[in-house]
Amino acid sequence: MTLTLPALRTRRGTSRARRRPVAVLLSGGFLVVVAAVAALAPVLAPHSPDATSLLDSFLLPGAPGHLLGTDSTGRDTLSRLMYGARLSLLAPLGVVALATIAGVTLGLLAARGPGWLDVLLSRAMDVVFAFPGLLLAMLAIAVFGRGLTAPMIALAIAYTPFVGRVVRSLALQESARPYVESYQVMGFGRLAVTLRHVLPNLTPVIAAQSALAFGYALIDLATLSFLGLGVRPPQSDWGSMIAQAQPALLQGLPWPAVVPGIAVLLTVVAVNVLGDHLGNSVGRTGERS
Amino acid sequence: MHSTPATLTAPRSRGTALAATALLAAATAACGGSAGGGGGDQRQFDAEYTSDVPAAATPVEGITWNLPTGEPPILDPAQSAVESISTVVSNMCEGLFTFDEDYGLQPALAESVEHPDDLTYVFTLREGATFWNGNPVTADDVVYSVTRILDPALASPWAAWAVNFESITATAPDEVTLRLTGPDPMVDNFFALPAFTVVERATAEAAGPAFGSAGAGVMCTGAYEFAAWDQGQSIELTRNDDWWNSEAEPLVESVTFTFVTDPSAQVASLRSGETDGQWIVPTAGFDQLSEEGDLLFGESLQNFFISATDLTGPMGDPAVRDALQAAIDYEGISESVYRGTAEHLRAVVPPTAYGYAEDVFQEAYEELPQPAQDLDRVAELVSQTPRASEELVLAYLAAADEDTRAATAIADAANQAGMNVQLRPLTPPEFGALFASPQAREGFDALLSVGYLDYPEPLAYYQFFTTGNFYNFAGWSDPEYDALIGEALGTVDDTERAELVARAQAIILEQDIVIPIVSLPTAVYHGPELTGLAPRETYRYTPWLAALGGE
Numbered sequence: 001m002t003l004t005l006p007a008l009r010t011r012r013g014t015s016r017a018r019r020r021p022v023a024v025l026l027s028g029g030f031l032v033v034v035a036a037v038a039a040l041a042p043v044l045a046p047h048s049p050d051a052t053s054l055l056d057s058f059l060l061p062g063a064p065g066h067l068l069g070t071d072s073t074g075r076d077t078l079s080r081l082m083y084g085a086r087l088s089l090l091a092p093l094g095v096v097a098l099a100t101i102a103g104v105t106l107g108l109l110a111a112r113g114p115g116w117l118d119v120l121l122s123r124a125m126d127v128v129f130a131f132p133g134l135l136l137a138m139l140a141i142a143v144f145g146r147g148l149t150a151p152m153i154a155l156a157i158a159y160t161p162f163v164g165r166v167v168r169s170l171a172l173q174e175s176a177r178p179y180v181e182s183y184q185v186m187g188f189g190r191l192a193v194t195l196r197h198v199l200p201n202l203t204p205v206i207a208a209q210s211a212l213a214f215g216y217a218l219i220d221l222a223t224l225s226f227l228g229l230g231v232r233p234p235q236s237d238w239g240s241m242i243a244q245a246q247p248a249l250l251q252g253l254p255w256p257a258v259v260p261g262i263a264v265l266l267t268v269v270a271v272n273v274l275g276d277h278l279g280n281s282v283g284r285t286g287e288r289s
Numbered sequence: 290m291h292s293t294p295a296t297l298t299a300p301r302s303r304g305t306a307l308a309a310t311a312l313l314a315a316a317t318a319a320c321g322g323s324a325g326g327g328g329g330d331q332r333q334f335d336a337e338y339t340s341d342v343p344a345a346a347t348p349v350e351g352i353t354w355n356l357p358t359g360e361p362p363i364l365d366p367a368q369s370a371v372e373s374i375s376t377v378v379s380n381m382c383e384g385l386f387t388f389d390e391d392y393g394l395q396p397a398l399a400e401s402v403e404h405p406d407d408l409t410y411v412f413t414l415r416e417g418a419t420f421w422n423g424n425p426v427t428a429d430d431v432v433y434s435v436t437r438i439l440d441p442a443l444a445s446p447w448a449a450w451a452v453n454f455e456s457i458t459a460t461a462p463d464e465v466t467l468r469l470t471g472p473d474p475m476v477d478n479f480f481a482l483p484a485f486t487v488v489e490r491a492t493a494e495a496a497g498p499a500f501g502s503a504g505a506g507v508m509c510t511g512a513y514e515f516a517a518w519d520q521g522q523s524i525e526l527t528r529n530d531d532w533w534n535s536e537a538e539p540l541v542e543s544v545t546f547t548f549v550t551d552p553s554a555q556v557a558s559l560r561s562g563e564t565d566g567q568w569i570v571p572t573a574g575f576d577q578l579s580e581e582g583d584l585l586f587g588e589s590l591q592n593f594f595i596s597a598t599d600l601t602g603p604m605g606d607p608a609v610r611d612a613l614q615a616a617i618d619y620e621g622i623s624e625s626v627y628r629g630t631a632e633h634l635r636a637v638v639p640p641t642a643y644g645y646a647e648d649v650f651q652e653a654y655e656e657l658p659q660p661a662q663d664l665d666r667v668a669e670l671v672s673q674t675p676r677a678s679e680e681l682v683l684a685y686l687a688a689a690d691e692d693t694r695a696a697t698a699i700a701d702a703a704n705q706a707g708m709n710v711q712l713r714p715l716t717p718p719e720f721g722a723l724f725a726s727p728q729a730r731e732g733f734d735a736l737l738s739v740g741y742l743d744y745p746e747p748l749a750y751y752q753f754f755t756t757g758n759f760y761n762f763a764g765w766s767d768p769e770y771d772a773l774i775g776e777a778l779g780t781v782d783d784t785e786r787a788e789l790v791a792r793a794q795a796i797i798l799e800q801d802i803v804i805p806i807v808s809l810p811t812a813v814y815h816g817p818e819l820t821g822l823a824p825r826e827t828y829r830y831t832p833w834l835a836a837l838g839g840e
Binding site: 233250 | 620694705
C-alpha cells in the first residue's frame, strides 16, 4: 500500500499533464463549429439574414421556421447569428493579425537593434499601451467615419504593445543565450539569426498572446457595434444584434439580445481557455527545458 | 532549443455594456416579463386618447424633465422650430398671443388686436408685463423682436411667415401696428408662435449672436426663467413669480431638463423616478410606463414620412420615388413598429390638421389611394429604370427605435426588389443638422423622420415645398404647385383656400417628393405624483409647465 499509492499518484499526475483538459477540447470544438458555421452561413442559414417582416417581429424561439425566433424587424435570429459570426470572428482576427505583425516587428527591432532604437520603441509602446484601445477606436471612427476598417486599424495599433513588449522581453532573453552568439561568431548576420533562429523560438508565446488578444478584440469590436459605431446596418455582427435588441428588453422580450449575447460570451470564453492552455503549455515546456 | 517564456500579458479587462445587456436580458428572461409572448399582433398597445386631466393642486419643489430629442443647440426663440428647443423655450418666452387647447388665439403680451382692414393689424400691448429683470415690455421691444426674426443673418426658420410683410412700427407707447402687402389668411397663427415672441431688445443686442446660448441665456417674460445651462448635462429653469398671468398659478418651482436620447435609458430613468416625465415616449416602453405612472395620449399634428433631400441622384427619377413608396410596409409600421397607435396616412398632412373647411379636405383625402406595400410594383418599376439600381442613401435617427425598425424594413423590402437603398443612422445632433444646413444633407438622398405642423393649417405645411422654401430640401420645383400654393396664400375664404390646397396636395403626392407613412399620437409620460398636463400638441408653443403640479 505504502509503495503503491505514491506510484499511482505519480501516474495520475503524469496522465493529467499529458492529456488535454476537457475544457480545452470543448473550447476548441466550439470554435471549430463557430468558424465552420460562419464559413458556411450562406448554405446553412434557413433565411436571408436581412429579410424583414415587421408583422412577424419578436417571434419566440421555436416559432415555426424560426428556431431562435425573430428580431424587432422580423429577421430570423439564427440566420443573423450565423452571418453575424463572419464579421464577429473575421474582424478581431484582422486586428490580431495586424497587431501581431506590428508587435513582432517592433519587439524584434527593439531587442535586436541598436540601443537607441530600443529606448525609442519601448517608450513609444509605453505611450500606446497607456491609451485605452476602445477610446482610440472611437477616435478613429470620429475622424474616418463609421465602419469596421478604422476601428480595426485603431485597435490593432492599441494591441501592438501587448505583443511587442512580450516579444522584446523574450528576444532579449534569447539573445543572451550561447547559441545566438555562436551563430554570429560563425558569420551569420544579425538579421538572419533573428529571423531564422530567434523568432521561431518565440512563436509559441506569440501564438498564446495572440489567442488571448483575439478574445479582447472580439469584445471591443462587439462593444463598438453595440454602441452603434461598428458595422453599418443592415450588416450584422453580434454586438449590433445585441444593441438592436435593447428596446425589446423593455417589452419583456429578452431573446433577441440573449442569443447573440451568449454567442459572444461562449466564444470569448473558448478563446481564452485555449489561450490560457497554450500559455500554460509553453510555460511547462520552458520549465522542463 | 526552446525558449523560456516570459509572463504572458493580456489587454486589461474592460467592463462592457455588452455584458450588462446580456445579464439584463438573462434576468428579464428569468423573470418572464409581463409581455413575454411572441408575434407582432400580441405587441399591440391600447392607447386611449385623453383630453381632460385632473388639475394640479399642490406645489412641487422641483422636477426633472427629459428632452428625448437631445440637448437643444440654442435657446433663442428665433430658432425654436425643433422639438428640443421649443419644449424649453415655450415655458420661458411668449408672443403677443398664445394658443388655447383648440389653437384659438388667446391674449398674451398683447391684450387685443384690431384688424381695421385686410392689410393692417393693430396690437394693444398688455399693461404691466415685465421681463424677468423687471424691465417693462415696450412697443420698441416688440418691434425689435419681430424684425430681428427677419434678419437674414439670423437664418431663422420663422422668417418664412413674412411673405406678405410690409412693416411693423410702434405707433404708441403701448401700440404696435403691422402692415402687410397683401391679405394673409395664416398670419394670425404666427402671433402665437415664435415669429412674434418678444425678447428684451437691450439684452439681445448686448448678447448678439450669443443670445440664447448657454453663456448668455435669454431675457423673456414667461412663466419660467432661465437659470442655468450646464452644457451636456442639464438646463435649469426657475418659476417667474412676477409673471403677468395671475390666473395661471404655476405650481412647479423649478425644472431641470436632461438630454437622455437612448430609449432604454429614458424608460429606466422614468421608471426609477430619476426623471419625472417627458414628451415623446418610446413605443417599447409603453407597457412598463403605463403601469408605473401616467402615460397619456392625445391627438396630434404629427406625421411620419420620407422626404427627398436630393433630386440630382436616383430620387430625381419619379419611378425611383414611386418604387420607394411601394416598398414601404405601411401595415407593419403601423401595427408592429407603433404597436397599433399610428394610422395609415394618405396625405402628408394628417386629417387631424384640418383646422377649417374639413369637408373639403376630407373629401380630397378620401379620394387619395390607400397606400399599401406592393413589391411586384417595385420590381416592375426597377426593371423600367436603370436609376433604381443606383445607391439611394436614406438617413434616419438611430436613437429612435421606431425609425430604425421602419428604415430597416423599408430598405430591405426595396433591396429585395432590386433597389439599392443604403441606410445611414445618425445621432441626434447629426439628424438635427439635416433640418438646418444644406451642407449636413450632402451625401443623402432622402430622410425618414417624424414631422409636425405648428397649427392646424395644411397650407402651412404644403407651403414648405414651394420653389426656394427653406424646408424644400430637395429643391423640387413645380410651377403648377407653386401657383396653387401662391394663390392659396392670398385667399382668405376658407373653402376656396382648402380647394386650392387640396389640388396642390394631389400634385406633391403624385410626385412622391414627400412620402407620407403614418400619423402619430402625441404622448406624454409623468410620474404618478404629478397631474394637470393634458397631452396636447400645443405644448411646443405654450407654457405647459404652468399646468403641471402635484395631485
